[in-house]
Amino acid sequence: MRETQGRVLDVAALARVEGEGAMRVRIDGDTVVGVELDIYEPPRFFEALLRGRGYEEPPDITARICGICPVAYQMSSSLAIEQICGVTVDGQLAALRRLLYCGEWIESHALHIYLLHAPDFLGYDGGIAMARDHRDIVERGLRLKQVGNRLMELVGGRAVHPVNVRVGGFYRLPDLDALRAMVPDLQWACGAALDTVSWVAGFDIPDHRGEWDLVSLAGDGEYPIMGRRIVTSASPDVVPVEEFGSHAVEEHVAHSNALHASWDSRTYLVGPLARYSLNQHLLPPVAREAASAAGLGSECRNPFASIVVRAVELLAACTEALRLVREYEPPAAAAVPVVPRAGVGHGASEAPRGLLYHRYELDERGIVLDATIVPPTSQNQRAIERDLWQVAQAGVSLDDAALTARCEQAIRNYDPCISCATHDLDLRIVRA
Amino acid sequence: MSASTPRVAVVKFASCDGCQLTLLDCEDELLGIAGAVDIVHFLEAGGPVLSGPYDLAIVEGSITTAHDAARIRELREQAKVLVSIGACATAGGIQALRNAADVQEYASVVYAHPEYLRTLATSTPISSHVVVDVELRGCPVDKGQLLHVISAYLLGRPPRLDSSPVCVECKRRGTTCVLVAHGTPCLGPVTHGGCGALCPAFDRGCFGCFGPADTVNAGALVGRLRHDVSPGTVTRLFHTFATDAPGFREVHALEEVDP
Numbered sequence: 001m002r003e004t005q006g007r008v009l010d011v012a013a014l015a016r017v018e019g020e021g022a023m024r025v026r027i028d029g030d031t032v033v034g035v036e037l038d039i040y041e042p043p044r045f046f047e048a049l050l051r052g053r054g055y056e057e058p059p060d061i062t063a064r065i066c067g068i069c070p071v072a073y074q075m076s077s078s079l080a081i082e083q084i085c086g087v088t089v090d091g092q093l094a095a096l097r098r099l100l101y102c103g104e105w106i107e108s109h110a111l112h113i114y115l116l117h118a119p120d121f122l123g124y125d126g127g128i129a130m131a132r133d134h135r136d137i138v139e140r141g142l143r144l145k146q147v148g149n150r151l152m153e154l155v156g157g158r159a160v161h162p163v164n165v166r167v168g169g170f171y172r173l174p175d176l177d178a179l180r181a182m183v184p185d186l187q188w189a190c191g192a193a194l195d196t197v198s199w200v201a202g203f204d205i206p207d208h209r210g211e212w213d214l215v216s217l218a219g220d221g222e223y224p225i226m227g228r229r230i231v232t233s234a235s236p237d238v239v240p241v242e243e244f245g246s247h248a249v250e251e252h253v254a255h256s257n258a259l260h261a262s263w264d265s266r267t268y269l270v271g272p273l274a275r276y277s278l279n280q281h282l283l284p285p286v287a288r289e290a291a292s293a294a295g296l297g298s299e300c301r302n303p304f305a306s307i308v309v310r311a312v313e314l315l316a317a318c319t320e321a322l323r324l325v326r327e328y329e330p331p332a333a334a335a336v337p338v339v340p341r342a343g344v345g346h347g348a349s350e351a352p353r354g355l356l357y358h359r360y361e362l363d364e365r366g367i368v369l370d371a372t373i374v375p376p377t378s379q380n381q382r383a384i385e386r387d388l389w390q391v392a393q394a395g396v397s398l399d400d401a402a403l404t405a406r407c408e409q410a411i412r413n414y415d416p417c418i419s420c421a422t423h424d425l426d427l428r429i430v431r432a
Numbered sequence: 433m434s435a436s437t438p439r440v441a442v443v444k445f446a447s448c449d450g451c452q453l454t455l456l457d458c459e460d461e462l463l464g465i466a467g468a469v470d471i472v473h474f475l476e477a478g479g480p481v482l483s484g485p486y487d488l489a490i491v492e493g494s495i496t497t498a499h500d501a502a503r504i505r506e507l508r509e510q511a512k513v514l515v516s517i518g519a520c521a522t523a524g525g526i527q528a529l530r531n532a533a534d535v536q537e538y539a540s541v542v543y544a545h546p547e548y549l550r551t552l553a554t555s556t557p558i559s560s561h562v563v564v565d566v567e568l569r570g571c572p573v574d575k576g577q578l579l580h581v582i583s584a585y586l587l588g589r590p591p592r593l594d595s596s597p598v599c600v601e602c603k604r605r606g607t608t609c610v611l612v613a614h615g616t617p618c619l620g621p622v623t624h625g626g627c628g629a630l631c632p633a634f635d636r637g638c639f640g641c642f643g644p645a646d647t648v649n650a651g652a653l654v655g656r657l658r659h660d661v662s663p664g665t666v667t668r669l670f671h672t673f674a675t676d677a678p679g680f681r682e683v684h685a686l687e688e689v690d691p
């Protein structure tokens with residue numbers, strides 16, 4: 001009989017996640033007795049260093065929290081500061097923002113599906129090894145990713161940390177001819193994304209049901225990317241973004257440099273599963289049909305199936321981007337004028353990994369007095385650990401190598417972004 | 433892979449992952465690079481995670497913990513050629529803003545549980561800890577420059593990285609000067625080139641994300657910028673993505689002595 005007393009599965013450095021983390025699962029006999037997702041990525045203190053900065057700076061500064069989803073940070077911070085200054089960005093400027101954000105979704109989802117997550121299902125240790133046997137498929141993924149990056153370059157100036165975003169809109173409108181020249185690429189991308197859905201739907205996806213509440217932005221007639229209302233699976237009530245802080249509570253735990261969050265004292269999940277389950281009626285018809293053909297119901301609570309949901313969202317983002325490019329008419333100005341004033345503002349948007357919340361307080365000169373940033377991965381960390389516990393328990397009869405691989409896959413289901421989660425260790429500002 | 437195929441490691445310290453993502457963003461070249469070298473350590477991309485020695489180590493991020501300070505020394509011992517990429521690795525990054533702050537005050541006032549933290553009072557570039565063979569600037573690095581450095585390494589010759597400031601790149605590009613024509617504060621005259629003068633091409637001033645140029649007269653630029661914007665704005669402009677780099681670091685003192 002195999003000796004399982006005191007088994008410890010230790011992964012000192014998780015691969016195919018953004019940032020630095022480790023996993024430890026402790027098993028006594030046939031019972032999992034401990035699970036830790038140890039985030040040792042060093043903290044970088046963004047909320048502290050934002051104090052004293054000018055109101056126009058948070059989009060550039062907070063982008064540096066995450067090289068994978070800088071647009072999410074630029075948008076959530078812009079929305080919060082615009083609320084303080086009484087500015088509304090709408091019409092074609094809002095459409096351009098959505099287009100830029102679609103570029104980020106395409107880039108990030110293609111990266112995760114093809115290079116980070118699919119290798120788990122097909123038995124490779126990474127996308128490069130997978131390319132040796134599936135070169136065409138990996139090249140399709142890379143080209144999809146490139147289309148997303150190209151959109152970010154056209155609208156934002158560059159793919160990582162775009163330079164063209166400002167509070168109130170953009171510095172310069174994108175080149176119209178270059179934008180229209182994207183149509184054939186985007187048409188190709190829509191087809192490739194549809195093929196992606198079929199491809200991942202054919203994977204052998206383990207059965208699993210996550211027990212957590214789902215939280216996402218509410219769509220306003222379209223699948224949510226930016227918005228001011230939050231919906232949850234736990235209650236029919238719609239929560240204004242301003243009340244985020246009275247529902248979501250973060251605590252600092254010893255083993256992690258990221259904070260753990262709960263929503264109304266319950267474990268909750270943000271990201272593709274939450275967005276899909278709460279807003280799938282708002283997907284473009286082609287994405288809704290693809291979801292149905294892939295076997296997704298009206299709700300998806302299986303984190304292992306997140307790769308299918310991500311592929312559906314990839315298709316939705318390509319479809320949206322094509323529509324936005326076709327309908328684009330240059331507005332009169334690249335930005336709405338913004339005059340700073342004192343106040344508190346809240347902004348939220350759906351980063352590829354889930355809801356990203358920002359709150360700022362400005363003085364009358366527009367200097368940041370206080371900043372709060374709650375990224376998706378720190379909101380998900382409690383759900384990831386709970387899920388890891390269940391997955392480890394269900395697979396306790398597997399040998400160490402197989403169970404470790406299954407647990408790592410369970411973490412990658414969430415596309416965790418550890419760089420994001422760790423930015424804010426100083427969030428717990430003690431106030432009198 | 434044959435025995436002569438270079439063993440390459442991509443290693444991260446305190447950073448946003450954006451510079452190593454720039455390597456994955458080389459969609460047209462990535463599989464070609466993976467065929468020319470043996471990537472034996474690149475956690476974000478997956479694949480094997482092998483120990484050294486390495487022929488080439490590409491390093492992102494700054495040093496902010498005692499553990500990382502030890503880790504970079506070990507990596508240097510294992511790496512024949514070490515290339516640091518990005519503003520964090522070459523200048524300490526935006527997190528180096530802590531270097532001028534009172535860290536004790538941060539620790540006692542800001543943290544819920546400061547005892548859980550393991551962090552240094554400073555964020556420092558890789559070159560403050562070990563000898564670096566090539567530094568590639570930028571927040572993030574430029575994709576073309578990154579490919580150039582890797583190609584030069586494979587060809588066995590030193591990379592040729594133009595050290596002209598952004599201002600020169602802007603003139604070459606034929607962009608109207610945003611500072612002279614519009615009074616937009618711009619760090620182009622004192623910032624290391626490599627981005628191709630991207631920001632002025634988007635009608636905004638350079639914000640120095642490639643760090644100081646080789647020779648910098650920051651004082652002269654500060655005087656010029658004050659025609660258009662407040663001292664606080666000028667100070668913040670220098671103290672963002674390369675705040676603690678020589679050439680930008682001194683600007684705070686200039687600001688203070690001037691009424």
